Amino acid sequence: MNRASNLTRRQFLHLSGLGLGGLSLTSLLSACGVSLEPKTIALLDSTAAPASGLATPSSTDELVEIRLRAARASYDILPGGATRVWQYQGSLLQGPPSSLHTLPDSYLGPILRLRRGQTLKVHFENQINEPSIIHWHGLSVPDEMDGHPRHAIEHGQSYTYEFPILNRAGTYWFHPHPHQRTGPQAYYGLAGLLIVSDDEEAALGLPSGEFDLPLVIQDRLFDSQNQLDYAANPMTGFFGDQILVNGQVTASLEAAAMPYRLRLLNGSNARIYKLAWDDETPLTVIATDGGLLEKPVTRDTITLAPGERVELYVDFSADPVGTKRRLVSLAFEGGGGGMGGMMGGSAAGLPQGVKMNILRLEITRAGQAGPGLPDRLTLPGFLSKQDAVNSRSPRRFDLTMHMAGLINGRTFEMDSVASDEVVRQGDLEVWEFANLGGGMGMMGSSDQPHPMHIHGVQFQVLERRLQGGSLRAYNTLSDGFVDSGWKDTVLVMPGEAVRVLVKFDHYAGMYLYHCHNLEHEDGGMMRNYRVES
Ligand code: C2O
Ligand code: CU
Ligand code: CU
Numbered sequence: 001m002n003r004a005s006n007l008t009r010r011q012f013l014h015l016s017g018l019g020l021g022g023l024s025l026t027s028l029l030s031a032c033g034v035s036l037e038p039k040t041i042a043l044l045d046s047t048a049a050p051a052s053g054l055a056t057p058s059s060t061d062e063l064v065e066i067r068l069r070a071a072r073a074s075y076d077i078l079p080g081g082a083t084r085v086w087q088y089q090g091s092l093l094q095g096p097p098s099s100l101h102t103l104p105d106s107y108l109g110p111i112l113r114l115r116r117g118q119t120l121k122v123h124f125e126n127q128i129n130e131p132s133i134i135h136w137h138g139l140s141v142p143d144e145m146d147g148h149p150r151h152a153i154e155h156g157q158s159y160t161y162e163f164p165i166l167n168r169a170g171t172y173w174f175h176p177h178p179h180q181r182t183g184p185q186a187y188y189g190l191a192g193l194l195i196v197s198d199d200e201e202a203a204l205g206l207p208s209g210e211f212d213l214p215l216v217i218q219d220r221l222f223d224s225q226n227q228l229d230y231a232a233n234p235m236t237g238f239f240g241d242q243i244l245v246n247g248q249v250t251a252s253l254e255a256a257a258m259p260y261r262l263r264l265l266n267g268s269n270a271r272i273y274k275l276a277w278d279d280e281t282p283l284t285v286i287a288t289d290g291g292l293l294e295k296p297v298t299r300d301t302i303t304l305a306p307g308e309r310v311e312l313y314v315d316f317s318a319d320p321v322g323t324k325r326r327l328v329s330l331a332f333e334g335g336g337g338g339m340g341g342m343m344g345g346s347a348a349g350l351p352q353g354v355k356m357n358i359l360r361l362e363i364t365r366a367g368q369a370g371p372g373l374p375d376r377l378t379l380p381g382f383l384s385k386q387d388a389v390n391s392r393s394p395r396r397f398d399l400t401m402h403m404a405g406l407i408n409g410r411t412f413e414m415d416s417v418a419s420d421e422v423v424r425q426g427d428l429e430v431w432e433f434a435n436l437g438g439g440m441g442m443m444g445s446s447d448q449p450h451p452m453h454i455h456g457v458q459f460q461v462l463e464r465r466l467q468g469g470s471l472r473a474y475n476t477l478s479d480g481f482v483d484s485g486w487k488d489t490v491l492v493m494p495g496e497a498v499r500v501l502v503k504f505d506h507y508a509g510m511y512l513y514h515c516h517n518l519e520h521e522d523g524g525m526m527r528n529y530r531v532e533s
Contacts, residue, residue, distance in 0.1 A: 066122050068090045070088055105248075109190065124161065140456050170289070184232075219356075258370065276330050283312055288310055295377060389424075405515055412514075436467055447469075460486065464481075508532060
């Protein structure tokens, strides 16, 4: 029986926006074959996951070629008038049709679905009125393909990217990275998902097709004319008063009583989420930024900072039709108290750390249990701290705020790399991000959390030490950290020092590392590092 096509016809999934009626999400989902027939899980082979999860490009790469424009558009997001946005608009020039999927009725860019080993070629055209460039967040790509601000192009110009997909299966994304304008450009709509699959993941028989659902979470603030209000505070970041999921306000998901794979991206500029089901059902995490965990991990809450991704396995098969749940963000402390725009009399968003609704969910159709989740998802190929060239004296980065964010007392400089920002290609290093306040002669602890991101690599979180700040505040978020997988962004809380193990094993060149609070980044809390061959 072809259960899959029955499911497709019956449209088990809907995402509806307030006042917009039901918008079918079925077309959102990739056209790749849906199969929920129980599968034999192939035994994992230790060669399937090379160190740091990167493959070597093969000569038989399949080319996926797309055109991607950054352009103006407008969408009916709220009742009573369209909202002007900026949007990545894509079209597929070559490759499997499932490689590019445009989200209906959303300002978000297309979802790119690629297989490890394919080569991606992108003709980027900048049609917005300011310089821009695209960064492929989480991917290992050559220096000139990484979207460094020195490569930004003017309105009317184009930039061609071409690189092999080396990363493990996982949920990656792309967004602008021009000098000091990443925050507003992402805010006005420029962002999209890039989903990588591989053979190892396919063998697991995880929910696929319309049961593999990306959820991009962003907060926004609208003015009385329904226009996006970028009321950002340079110290704390931008905070809106409404949560949008996949570009829809008051999003709701009509689901079947089936297992789902939910791919969550925090695509917000500065807001951290403490995700939970309102009925306190625990959350099962199967993947972080850089793909599958070795084993599923269960948490009551999940902390998701800007730039981070997490994939959930959610089995609704025991839920009777009519079951309703809400995915919420619970209240927390230690988030720096950002209040959104307080300047120029503009409306303020809701502060960091207040409870907010994310997504309503209703089971509207009967379904069936799937094959279940294997105990073991992958051999992640983790590295060992003992092999690091600097395990005794980690490379340390002090994160401080003084008017704006600084890293080791320095602000961003377009072309410079300091002597302590040079690493050797192939080296394994321990990096420590220390958010201990002080700096510029000021003692005392910082109150700003910093989601620290390193371009071009996936790293392991080695340890966290709370050395200041409030343990009670810290504990309102720390239970939700998922540190057992590959990461490219790690939240460093006030008073905390976090050590990561990172291997610089693919390309030589100049890359960025920065805070992924986009207002901190634009304010200069970003530096170059150089990988020398
Ligand atoms: Cu997603 Cu340099 O960032
Ligand atoms: Cu990045
Ligand atoms: Cu920061």
